[in-house]
Amino acid sequence: MKDDIVLSVVLYSYLDRPIFDVMLNGSDIGVANAYGGNGMITGITVPFRQQTLTWRDAGSGETFAMKNSINLTEEQIPADAHYLAVNIYPDDTVEFVFDRYIPDRTPRGDQIIDKSERHGE
Template sequence: MKDDIVLSVVLYSYLDRPIFDVMLNGSGIGGANSYGGNGMITGIRVPFGKQALTWRLDGPPGMARNGETVAMKNPINLAAEQIPADAHYLAVNIYPDNTVEFVFDKYIPDRTPRGDQIIDKSERHGE
């Protein structure tokens, strides 16, 4: 049995500030603007088992916590059986409460329903 899978990774951040140095199990997967996504990083080796994801906070000069490294607070333990056989993409979704959701798909995954709600609320209420 394989120890990992190689995928193209797309990052979606639902934070109200930019992030950078996003690291998935030690591999850089980019950064994102406020409520944004970035390009795709191909050829990322994702091991099965416990996942580690960190990112650094950015923002305008003087913004609290700029440069601080944040780690996901929810555990993700990835098993081969969780990944569809035809999956080529992994969307990494980072939420404001520092939880993360992985979505696997044959094609580039869209934003999650939870992410759409966060963005919609921000656009309607300026939050």
């Protein structure tokens, strides 16, 4: 049984403000614009255990932490996964999506983006 997996990480933020210092288990996975992403960070070691994710608000500098709990096990990751999409939602919850190819935005994220575009938020 392995202790961790090395993946390429894509960040999707559905927040209405830019964020920086996005840290997954102490590893910097980038920055994101409001309702945006950052490209990809390769070679991130993701341990099989309780995950931590924090980020800083670009306007205030305040640090936020994910409110939900993700306890990652080896069995949760598809055998052919090479990518992890980290999705940060406005309620400060986070969703991980693993895939063989670069994951797209989530359906929940698409709804948030669509609402912001319709209401000019």
